Every structure is written in C-alpha cells, then in structure tokens.
Amino acid sequence: MDTPTVKKIAHLARLQIDDAQLDHYAQDIGNILELMNQFENVNTDNITPMAHPLDLTQRLRDDTVTETNHREAYLKLAPAKEAGLYLVPQVIETEK
C-alpha cells in the first residue's frame, strides 16, 4: 500500500486525510491487507459466496404506506436548513 493509493481510497470514501497522516495510514492498511495473504492457498472453487448468515431471501411486504411524515422532527437535526429544506453550499454555478 502506497500513499497515492491511500489518497485515492480516501477520495472514493470522501474522507479528508492530512498529508502528514498518509504514510501512517498506508502502513496500517498495508498490514491489514497482508492478513489476506492467508486466502491465497484456500480452494474456494464451486463455493457459493455467503452474503448472509441465515441465507434468507428478501421478505415482501404489503404494498401499503406505513411510514408517516416526520419532516419537522428530522429537519430539526439538520446542521443547516432553510424553507423546510436541507441547506448545502451552492452546487450549480451562476452565470458571470
């Protein structure tokens, strides 16, 4: 694991990582991935990947509305809001 790769992963994960910390993360993540070397000699031909411990199938529900409106309660938690909407920095550029 090298620092450009850490930078790339941090970008994919939308995490700001200080440049001074990159080496440290590269070292730790490299060590963690080294654990996976143990997979190399394991034969998994014809083994179905296990996504879930109980191998459940997705349950269906009735096609009825069960959720009630909690707009006010949820908006109260927002770090910034305006006119009943979540407020974020401007995304679309204005004409100059």
Next chain:
Amino acid sequence: MHQLTLKELTLGLAEKRFSSKELTQHYIDRIKTHNPALNAVITLSEELALTQAENADTRIQQNNATALTGIPLLHKDIFCTQGVKTSCGSKMLDNFIAPYESTMTQQCQDAGMIMLGKTNMDEFAMGSSNENSFYGAVKNPWNTDCVPGGSSGGSASAVAARLAPIATGTDTGGSIRQPAALSGITGLKPTYGRVSRFGMTAFASSLDQAGPLTQTAEDAALMLNVMAGFDAKDSTCAREAVPDYTAELNQSIKGLTIGLPKQYFSKELDPAIADLITTAAKELEEQGATLKEIDLPHTNLAIPTYYIIAPAEASSNLSRFDGVRYGYRCEHPNNLDDLYFRSRGEGFGEEVKRRIMVGTYALSAGYYDAYYLKAQKVRRLIKNDFVEAFNEVDIILSPTSPNTAFKLGEKASDPIAMYLADIYTIAVNLAGLPGVSVPAGFIDGLPVGMQLIGNYFKESQLLNVAHQFQQASDWHKQVPVAFK
C-alpha cells in the same frame, strides 16, 4: 440492592421489599459516585428514569407488571432512544438526539424497564478495548489501569461495577462476549436475526446482533425474553418463535456432547487460560456431559475474512454520515465536496477512517473479486465447519479471549494486535451462531471468560449449560472490591 442479581431484584419488587423508584435512585446514586473512576456511562437520563420508575411502581401496584417491570438498565449508546442523545461514541453524532426509538429499547420500555442512561463504547462499535471513543477510554473495575474490552466496554464495566443490574450491547465480532470476559460478567450474543436491528446504528449489517450483559446466565435468559422477537421493521429479523428462555435453565446437562475445537486450544494459547478453561470443561463433564475434541479447519481464516467483510459493510453503512442531514458538519465549507470531505474527515476517529478505507479498497474496481468475493466464499467454509461440528456435538466450548484485560494504551497503536483479541469470537459472528461468555476464573486478579457456542436459535440450550456451570461455580459472584 446492587449486590442482587436481576432475578433477585424481580423477586424484591414483586414482594414489595423496595419500590422501582428506590431501586432506580439507588443505581443513579451509584453511577454518580463510581462512574467518574470508570467513564462507563456517558449519558445519565435521571429525570426520565425516575418518571419511568414511578410509572412502573403504578403498574406493579395495579398487578399489571411483566417479569422485568421496574428494573433499571443501561443501553449501549448505539441504540436510538427518542429524545435522548445517541452518539455511537463518535464526534460525528455528538449533537444527535435520536428522533425515534429502536425496537429493542422500545421492547424494554414496553416491559416496564427503566433506562438509567447510555453507555460508552468504541466509536461505531469498532474496537476491542473501548479506547476508540470520542468520550475517552473506559476503565476496567477490576483494575482501572486496564481496558474493559470492547466495543460494549461501557456496558461491561458498568455491570461489573454494579452500576446497573444489566446493560445491553451489540456484538459484531465479539463486542459483547469479549468485554464480558475481560470484565468478569456474563455476555450473550444471540443468533443473528434473533433481536431486531431497527434503530441500532449499523456497523456490519450481516454480522451485527444485540444482546444482554448481565451477572448470570439466568439474567441473560430473562433479558432475552424481552429483547428477542420478529420485527417487520428489520428485513433480516428472524421469524422463529420466541420460547421462554428460562424454561430449560434447570435441566440436567447429562447426555449432552460438548465439543472442544483443537484449533482453539493450540500451543499458542496462554497456559494459564487453557488451565482454567479445561477445568471449567471438566466441571461440565462431571455433571454428565461428554467432552469431545472437534476440528474447525478454517479457524485461522476467520480474522482475515472478518477484516474484509466487516469494513466493506461498514464503508457502505457509514456513507450515510455526510454532514448534510444530521450529525457533525465542518465549519465554513467552501463547496459541497469540501463539506463531505471535511465533515467526515473531522467527524470520524482514526480507527473508523481506517476501516472505511479498508472496506472501500476491498469493494473498489479491480479488487472486489480478490478480496470481497473471496472473503464471502471463505465465510461459507467457516460456517460449514460449524454446521459439520454441530452434527456431532450440542455445544462448543472455548476461551472467550486469548488474554485477560490488557493495560490502557498497550495495543492502541497496533491495529493488528487489537484485532487478534477477537480471535475466538469472530467466527461465531461470521457463521451467525449464538454464543455466551461466562466467568471461569481469575489470573492475577483479572477475570477470564469461557465461551460457549450453540447451534442456530438454540439459545435455551446454550443458557441451560451456562446456568448449570454457574450453579457449580462462583466466579460470576465475584465483585471488584472498590465497587462492592
């Protein structure tokens, strides 16, 4: 009163030897006196607790009580509790007042139980020492220089110090059983899907399971009666019927076969721990169980498998923390990207960021097959080991942890050393099986836990064996001197 078990407290309330309000006030006072030394409780909901206690006393007077009406408890701060701060031990949620109630905490409320407050934890349940909390490390009541284990370290420390008769926790790779072992109490992880995950902040959704931390196996059975059950709000919750988990506690264990995995008793195991666990196994043999060595050939692959699957699921689950809708937002974001990057970079702690990055890497283009898909296949091999073992045995017995409580800071800078603390517990989550840790002795004044693993949905049998062990031992009755 705090010396009594949950079971004894229910009798005291029923016989009106004390009221729920008196009991609740007693535990609030204990938390105020002793918590500063432990940092186990991070939110005390005193006013709410006393109101709930008054309501419980009314219910008891009207003969409208359930088995646990009037009993106070602490919840791990990962469960959403409406109107009460729910932080997950993270700066990200330091300002988060849950707008709804988790199913499990609602079940406790409906049963008439009293919420004393919320317990400290490793941030987003990632850790084995409770040192990864935004609110500081939790101390072990047996030795306050040592960790209580994690991630449900606050719950374990609080129950061990008798700041509450019981506490709830969650277990993704050992986060109930390992702190229970290191803190000298009983901790049960039920079968995956047994307890609803609705309102329990997700870490790794295919592994997470809630359960109780208690003094005894009998208390864990009483609590599981309240916690277990189907919930339409959790798409992975099991539809299995909920038995009375106390019904089989007193059965004889004569005729049961107990498996000892040879990989769990390898030469690397600390001989002092091996001695105590072997002695405990012999006690069960004396009661009529048959001991049998078993083979779990893929044991050594559990840690690498877990450290792909859990971070992969976490990286996806934790993408919801974006600084837009709730939780932490950075100061003066320049633009939307800056808002995302800095809110997440500043709001998450180091271990959480590390795991998000490992998971993101494992799921990224070009690496998915080699890491994630491979891990999912190996996960099935690990599960199959257990399925085969349970064709021959009823219960599997092992140490809970390879070590007793370690010193604060000892493993904090080495993630791999920390991950190895869960070497005996992790495979149980990968397979989705129920497991319980019970106190099995002490080494240099620090508790050692024995892990018992049961077959799917056989919590009754698991608790039966744990209870019978506790009828013949008194390790679970030991209380750290400073907290008697």
